[in-house]
Amino acid sequence: QVQLVESGGGLVQAGDSLRLSCAASGRTFSSYAGGWFRQGPGKEREFVAAISWRGVNEFYADSVKGRFTISKDNAKNTVYLEMNSLRPEDTAVYYCAQRSLAFVGGSSIETDYGYWGQGTQVTVSS
Numbered sequence: 001q002v003q004l005v006e007s008g009g010g011l012v013q014a015g016d017s018l019r020l021s022c023a024a025s026g027r028t029f030s031s032y033a034g035g036w037f038r039q040g041p042g043k044e045r046e047f048v049a050a051i052s053w054r055g056v057n058e059f060y061a062d063s064v065k066g067r068f069t070i071s072k073d074n075a076k077n078t079v080y081l082e083m084n085s086l087r088p089e090d091t092a093v094y095y096c097a098q099r100s101l102a103f104v105g106g107s108s109i110e111t112d113y114g115y116w117g118q119g120t121q122v123t124v125s126s
Contacts, residue, residue, distance in 0.1 A: 002026040002115045006096050009120030012086055016124070020081040022096030022117055029053075030074035033099040033106040035113060036081045038092035038122075045095070049081060050106025057105055064090075086124045093119040 008020040022034065035050040049060045049070040058070050069082040079096055099107060100114030107113070 002098070004096050004098060004115055004117035006094065006117040006120040009094060009122045011123045011125065014087055014124055014126050016086050017082070017084045018086065018122060020083070020094055020096070020120060020122070022079045022081075024077045024079075024098060024115075027098065027115065028074070029072055029077050029079055029098065031102040033104055034070070034072055034079035035097045035099070035106055035108075036070060036079075036094060037097060037110065038090075038094045039119075040089070040092040043092075045110065047108040047110075048094070050108060051079065052105040053099075053103050059106060059108070061108070083122070086122075088124050088126045091122060091124050093121050095119045 003025045006022050033053045036048040039045040051058045051070045055072045067085045072079045096117045097113035098115040
């Protein structure tokens with residue numbers, strides 16, 4: 001059984017940093033691309049960042065480019081999202097996801113991901 005478990009969310013002030021972690025069990029991230037999505041209050045879930053299965057290609061939503069960094073540690077079977085210069089509009093539940101297909105790049109399309117975590121809340125106060 002595949003499980004993705006996010007951690008690292010919390011309440012911070014604008015300008016602060018947080019690092020989210022997504023630990024996988026039952027399926028290794030070393031063969032699969034990972035992604036982060038978020039859903040703000042009253043909003044649709046949206047793409048944040050993705051990383052290829054090799055961990056060398058990344059891409060980001062324009063709203064977080066230059067502030068957020070996605071990475072993966074295959075030895076720990078974990079994907080991370082480093083978030084700097086947080087803004088109140090970054091407030092959301094953050095979800096990590098793992099692509100269904102092996103040995104492909106990341107994607108901004110939700111249906112390309114077959115496995116999802118339960119989400120972790122990030123709240124940024126002004």
